[in-house]
Amino acid sequence: MFAKPLNLREFFSPIIAADVFDFWAGECRSLLTWQRPLARIVERRVEAKNTVTLVLKPNKHFLGFNAGQHINVTVEVNGIRLTRSYSLTNIPNKKSLLAITVKAVENGKVSSYLCQKAQVGEIVEIGQSFGEMTLTTAPSKPSVFLAAGSGITPLMSLIRHLTAEQLTQPITLIYWAKTRAELCFFPELRQLEANHTNFNVTFALTNETHLLAGELNRRPDAELLTQIIPNIDNSQVFACGNAGFVDSIRQLIGQKCLSFHAESFTPPVFSNLVSPALGTVRVQLQASQKTLELSAGQPLLNALEAQGIEVASGCRMGICNTCACTKLSGTTQDLTTGELTSEPQSALRLCVARANSDLILDL
Numbered sequence: 001m002f003a004k005p006l007n008l009r010e011f012f013s014p015i016i017a018a019d020v021f022d023f024w025a026g027e028c029r030s031l032l033t034w035q036r037p038l039a040r041i042v043e044r045r046v047e048a049k050n051t052v053t054l055v056l057k058p059n060k061h062f063l064g065f066n067a068g069q070h071i072n073v074t075v076e077v078n079g080i081r082l083t084r085s086y087s088l089t090n091i092p093n094k095k096s097l098l099a100i101t102v103k104a105v106e107n108g109k110v111s112s113y114l115c116q117k118a119q120v121g122e123i124v125e126i127g128q129s130f131g132e133m134t135l136t137t138a139p140s141k142p143s144v145f146l147a148a149g150s151g152i153t154p155l156m157s158l159i160r161h162l163t164a165e166q167l168t169q170p171i172t173l174i175y176w177a178k179t180r181a182e183l184c185f186f187p188e189l190r191q192l193e194a195n196h197t198n199f200n201v202t203f204a205l206t207n208e209t210h211l212l213a214g215e216l217n218r219r220p221d222a223e224l225l226t227q228i229i230p231n232i233d234n235s236q237v238f239a240c241g242n243a244g245f246v247d248s249i250r251q252l253i254g255q256k257c258l259s260f261h262a263e264s265f266t267p268p269v270f271s272n273l274v275s276p277a278l279g280t281v282r283v284q285l286q287a288s289q290k291t292l293e294l295s296a297g298q299p300l301l302n303a304l305e306a307q308g309i310e311v312a313s314g315c316r317m318g319i320c321n322t323c324a325c326t327k328l329s330g331t332t333q334d335l336t337t338g339e340l341t342s343e344p345q346s347a348l349r350l351c352v353a354r355a356n357s358d359l360i361l362d363l
């Protein structure tokens, strides 16, 4: 007879709550949790200047991902737990490994920690994968990838996916960075280009004095894009970088291509909808029994944080759902669409909504 595998839920549920068990599992450097996805860092490699790739082995509570998606990563920095989003740069694999590639931003708390301090063997908390910039089916049309800086990360996963599938449709990448030393995956991209006749890569270096053959020193403009991408009206375009880069690409070719998918790593600025002139509203947090006077001229997440309220968050741009809560009453405005919602008992993403009246939230 075989021994029944240990079921943590059955064994511990009469004694201890799931979140308490998972907290202590993390503290004891164990991946054996009840419900919380955790991952161990199993490899760390320098990818480019100030940039490292961390390979993670998740526990069984991580439910998988598609190329082009992201995860939230939570680490403790100076005694404070902080969560940020990172794109997965590898593709789904038999060993169930995940790879993130992190660039240390100046004074950045989590990116500096992950780049400079996180070590192999360390355990980090992760969230489930999210993001819509994926390829669910083998594309029958040419694919164009436009990346700026760290924006290469989800696009690298898509490129690895397409080239691994040995598809014959043209794949074009234009990758902007300040200097050559900041280019990630440089040897692999050149190798992929050599191995796949349908894959073409152009590096654009905006702050490099000596250019090598095939490199450009030019920001995106309409002429450059039409030169490098011959068949733009028949192509699916994927763009990723900071908000300014994504906006300029959208304006240049968003309407000209077959389909346009874009994600930015910096939170959008909702300047047309948020303003201190909108005054304050009274917000009741029902679960924590607090009533606050909050700015109506900021995303609710920022307004709550400004009052010292800690709210779980990740992407801060409405894509990971970490900050979602239930609005019990009142009117909110969706900052991505401008739409007002007064429906009671409705789901609300605090990072992309502002209060348009007094509110009661289930927080």
Ligand SMILES: Cc1cc2nc3c(=O)[nH]c(=O)nc-3n(C[C@H](O)[C@H](O)[C@H](O)COP(=O)(O)OP(=O)(O)OC[C@H]3O[C@@H](n4cnc5c(N)ncnc54)[C@H](O)[C@@H]3O)c2cc1C
Residues within 6 Å of the ligand: 070, 084, 085, 086, 087, 088, 100, 101, 102, 103, 104, 105, 106, 107, 108, 109, 110, 111, 112, 150, 153, 154, 263, 264, 265, 266, 314, 315, 316, 317
């Ligand atoms: C969906 C998604 C996917 C992402 N994927 C990646 C990825 O694959 N690799 C990666 O390196 N980053 C990625 N990011 C950015 C990442 O989540 C963090 O924002 C970044 O690492 C900075 O966090 P921090 O804690 O170090 O900085 P913070 O301590 O939060 O901020 C410190 C300073 O840096 C500025 N800052 C914050 N974020 C950025 C940024 N992205 N670029 C420049 N300045 C910034 C802030 O304005 C502030 O002045 C992604 C973001 C999103 C939303």
Ligand code: FES
Residues within 6 Å of the ligand: 312, 313, 314, 315, 316, 317, 318, 319, 320, 321, 322, 323, 324, 349, 350, 351, 352
């Ligand atoms: S923090 Fe990601 S949806 Fe709000």
